[in-house]
Amino acid sequence: xxxxxxxxxxxxxxxxxxxxxxxxxxxxxxxxxxxxxxxxxxxxxxxxxxxxxxxxxxxxxxxxxxxxxxxxxxxxxxxxxxxxxxxxxxxxxxxxxxxxxxxxxxxxxxxxxxxxxxxxxxxxxxxxxxxxxxxxxxxxxxxxxxxxxxxxxxxx
Numbered sequence: 001x002x003x004x005x006x007x008x009x010x011x012x013x014x015x016x017x018x019x020x021x022x023x024x025x026x027x028x029x030x031x032x033x034x035x036x037x038x039x040x041x042x043x044x045x046x047x048x049x050x051x052x053x054x055x056x057x058x059x060x061x062x063x064x065x066x067x068x069x070x071x072x073x074x075x076x077x078x079x080x081x082x083x084x085x086x087x088x089x090x091x092x093x094x095x096x097x098x099x100x101x102x103x104x105x106x107x108x109x110x111x112x113x114x115x116x117x118x119x120x121x122x123x124x125x126x127x128x129x130x131x132x133x134x135x136x137x138x139x140x141x142x143x144x145x146x147x148x149x150x151x152x153x154x155x156x
Contacts (some may be wrong), residue, residue: 003051005035010051010061032057045069047049062081093118107149108142109135 002024004011012127016024016036028038038058042048046063053059062105064071088097098115100108107126113136116125120138128135137144 001039001041002031002036003039005037008051010039010041013034015120033086044088091118102145102149103130105145105147105149106130106135106137110136111135 002011002013002016003009004016011019013023013025016022016031016096020031020034020036022034022036024036024038031037033117037053039051040120042058042061042063045067047068048061049064050062051059052062068073093114098110098112100110100119108119109128109130110115110119110125111133113125116136116138117123119142122139123143124139126138126139128137
């Protein structure tokens, strides 16, 4: 594989011969005169970030810092987050999922009634006011603790 300075991109020897009438494999000096240089490609599994000219009149394809597989995984996660966000809007839930809190042995507590209702099997919650703040606890569907969380006893 070669790098064409006039095209600012990689080019194979067949296309160098076809476009410029030069065989870069057999005549690298003549190829260099028209801006065609050998190219060191990226390791397998990586995409090219950019191309860098080296001191020895070759080009190196500089890889991205993450693999193609990692880039694909990030794209899948972003798509799933987008889908989840759309579903949350459709069902009237907050844009982000709230993490339940444990306060004074009460668990799970939510600051959002909608979030608590979503977790509850029957879609309903009840309130707990702690230090003047109203929290919501699902009625069913999860183990409930009313002052007993973290002390080894079961919920009720």
